[in-house]
Amino acid sequence: DIVMxxxxxxxxxxxxxxxxxxxKSSQSVLYSSxxxxxxxxxxxxxxxxxxxxxxxxxxxxxxVPDRFSGSGSxxxxxxxxxxxxxxxxxxYYCQQYYTIPPYTFGQGTKLEIK
Amino acid sequence: QVQLxxxxxxxxxxxxxxxxxxxxxxxxxxxxxxxxxxQAPGQRLEWMAWINAGNGNTKYSQKLQGRVTIxxxxxxxxxxxxxxxxxxxxxxxxxCARDRNGMVQGTLDYWGQGTLVTVSS
Numbered sequence: 206d207i208v209m210x211x212x213x214x215x216x217x218x219x220x221x222x223x224x225x226x227x228x229k230s231s232q233s234v235l236y237s238s239x240x241x242x243x244x245x246x247x248x249x250x251x252x253x254x255x256x257x258x259x260x261x262x263x264x265x266x267x268x269v270p271d272r273f274s275g276s277g278s279x280x281x282x283x284x285x286x287x288x289x290x291x292x293x294x295x296x297y298y299c300q301q302y303y304t305i306p307p308y309t310f311g312q313g314t315k316l317e318i319k
Numbered sequence: 320q321v322q323l324x325x326x327x328x329x330x331x332x333x334x335x336x337x338x339x340x341x342x343x344x345x346x347x348x349x350x351x352x353x354x355x356x357x358q359a360p361g362q363r364l365e366w367m368a369w370i371n372a373g374n375g376n377t378k379y380s381q382k383l384q385g386r387v388t389i390x391x392x393x394x395x396x397x398x399x400x401x402x403x404x405x406x407x408x409x410x411x412x413x414x415c416a417r418d419r420n421g422m423v424q425g426t427l428d429y430w431g432q433g434t435l436v437t438v439s440s
Contacts, residue, residue, distance in 0.1 A: 243425070245425075245426050245427075247364075247427075254414050254416070254430035254431065254432060254433055255364065255414075255416075255427070255430060256430075257419065257426060257427060257428050260419070260426040266419075266428065298363070298364060300364070300425075302424060302425025302426060305378065305423070305425060306366065306368075306378055306379065306380050306381065307365075307366045307380045307381070307382070308354075308366040308425050309366065310363045310364040310365070310366070311363065312363045313363060
């Protein structure tokens with residue numbers, strides 16, 4: 206199975222500042238035939254199911270604010286929140302969908318307000 | 320609007336089985352794949368299985384193969400996840416989620432509210 210490792214495990218950022226979360230996969234999730242990275246990001250608030258933010262590593266899901274962006278390729282990826290808002294407090298997960306089964310998730314990064 | 324509504328919390332004894340339902344609305348049920356994902360307390364999300372709601376094809380996690388069965392009732396726009404031989408490690412919130420691509424891709428755009436399954440004697 207592909208192992209997804211996020212860093213840091215937790216992060217405290219001031220309102221209006223940038224937040225950066227990293228995700229590393231144990232093998233490449235870049236499919237050479239279509240040059241797509243099979244990597245998604247989700248946001249999970251307490252007591253709620255996860256919400257899809259980003260897929261193909263950098264494509265924002267409809268309705269997701271443009272302060273959220275994804276980057277990276279191969280094995281190293283980043284989720285950036287350009288200007289942290291109070292409603293962004295959540296746990297963020299990366300997920301690979303390159304090999305099936307199983308799809309695998311990172312351990313999560315807890316984002317808080319400093 | 321797209322909605323996935325799951326059945327309520329369950330408490331089961333070790334060795335028993337549990338069946339969780341996921342009723343879809345707001346879209347054409349048979350045109351999409353439904354996934355099941357679970358989250359044990361303090362653990363990462365774990366993908367369990369998917370079912371093609373149109374043709375009934377399924378794929379299971381090797382870890383759970385033999386204990387999990389995914390079915391669907393197209394007339395009721397409902398998918399089901401049954402987990403047998405329950406053990407304490409199966410205590411988790413179980414989610415159903417729709418594959419955004421329609422067919423199998425693995426990006427999950429709509430999720431049910433979750434069903435807490437507690438395994439305890």
